[in-house]
Amino acid sequence: VCPRVPPSAPTPDVQAPPPPRRILHVDCDAFFVQVARLADPLGAGRTPLLIVGGSPSGRGVVTSASYEARAYGVRSAMPTGQALRLCPGATVVSVPREAVASRSRAVREALQSLAPVVEAASVDEFYLDITGTERLFRGEPLDGTADRIRRAVLEQTSVSTSVGGGSNRLIAKLATSRAKPAGAFIVPPGDERAFMRTVPLADIPGIGPALLGTLTAKGLRTVDDALAVEPDWMARWLGAGRADWLLCRLEGRGDDEVDPDRARKSISSERTFTRDETDDERLDTHLLILAESVGRTLRAQALRARTVSVKIRDHDFSTRQRAHSLPEAIESDRAVHGVARSLLADLRAARRVPVRLLGIALGAFEPSGSPRQLTLFEDPTGTTESERERELSRAVDKLRARFGPEAVALARVAHRSQAPPPSTLHAPPSDDSEDS
DNA sequence: TCTGGGGTCCTAGGACCC
C-alpha cells in the first residue's frame, strides 16, 4: 500500500518502534468528601471524620470517607452502620449528586484546557494523552507537567487531585495510587516491568476478589510469583484468554488509547427499597418512576434504545435480570414502561418473593435522528411507539425543565390511566386520546 | 457486618442464516 518512508530514503530492515506514549491519569482525592465539604463549608467542611453515603438507619453504604475516617478502617462500599461502629464520632452526609456532577464537569473542562486529549473514565478519574506535546511544553519533563496540571486544576476548581504517569493507562493508573494524596508519580518508559514487581496483585485493576482467590489458592501472592508460573499451567487454571490478559497486566503492558468521546453503552436507574416490597401494584409504580428516569436521560442524550432490561434483587440478595430487544428503537416513557412491565411479570412469575431492589436499563442505542423503518403490518407486540407518544414524553421533559419535579406527578397520573394492565400487555395501546 | 447506584466487559449457549 502506501510506503511509510519516501522511496529515496534507505528502507530500514526493521521498522523503528513508535516512541512510547505519555499518558497521565488524574484522580480526584476522596472526591465525594471534597465536594460535600465545598458544598457545605461550615458543616461538612469543618468535620474531620466525614462519611459520604447512605443513611445509617436505611440500607446505605459508604461512598467515600475522609482520610481521617479511613484511619479507623472505614472503606468505600462498607455498610454505613458498620462504618459508624468502627468510627463512632463520624458524621454521615448523603451524596450531593448535583454538586458532584457539576464539580466533575468543572474538573474535566479545566483538564481540557490543559491537555489535547482528555477522556473521562468516571466522575472523578480522567486519562490524558500528552504524546507529542514535548515541543509545545518546551521539553518539560512529565513530572513537571503532572505538577503543573495538579496546581492548575486546584486553582480553577478547588479540587485536589493526584496524578500518575506512564507509557500506558495501566501504568498511569497504578502510579496514581503511589501519588495519593495530592501528589504526582511518574514511571519512566522502560521501567514498567520493574514497577509492576512492586505492586500487590490485589491492586492490579481487573483482579478482584474472585480472581485473587483463585491465584491465592494456587499459592501466588506477588507479581513475581505469578510471572514464575509456566504459561501452560496458568492457561489451564484460568483459561487461555484470561491467562493472556493476566500476563499482559503482570508485565505492565496495556492499552494506551485515550478516547475523548467514548460512547455510552447503557443507561440505567435502580432503587433499593427501605423495606422489601411485595405488592405488585406498588412495584409497578416504582417501575414507572424508573422508566421515566431512564427515559429522560435517554432523550436528553438524543438517543433511542432497542434493548430494555429489568433487574430485581430478591429479599435474599439473589439478583435476576430479563432483557428484551425490539425491532425498532424507542424513546417514550410509555414504550419503555410497557416492555419493562412484561419483563417484570416474567421475573415475578419465576420467583414470587419480597423484592429488595428494582431497576431498569436501556441499551443498543441509535441516534434519535436516525430514520425509522416504516412498518408494513400492524405491530403485534404493541411495543412500537407512535409519534404522539414520543411528543408526549418530550413535552413532559420540557414541563419538568420549566416547572421542576412537581410536573412528574402529573405525568404519572396520565400514565397510570393509559397503561394497559399486564394481562393485556400485548394488545396495542388503546388510542391517542389519553394525553388530553 | 448485612450488603448503593452508576457503569463496562466477558463468557457461554441457543437461535438463526447461508
Place this chain on the structure above:
DNA sequence: TCTGGGGTCCTAGGACCC
C-alpha cells in the same frame, strides 16, 4: 443414518470498577 462449519445476534449471569 447419524447428523458441517462458519457468522451474527440475543440473553443470562458474573466479575469488576469507582
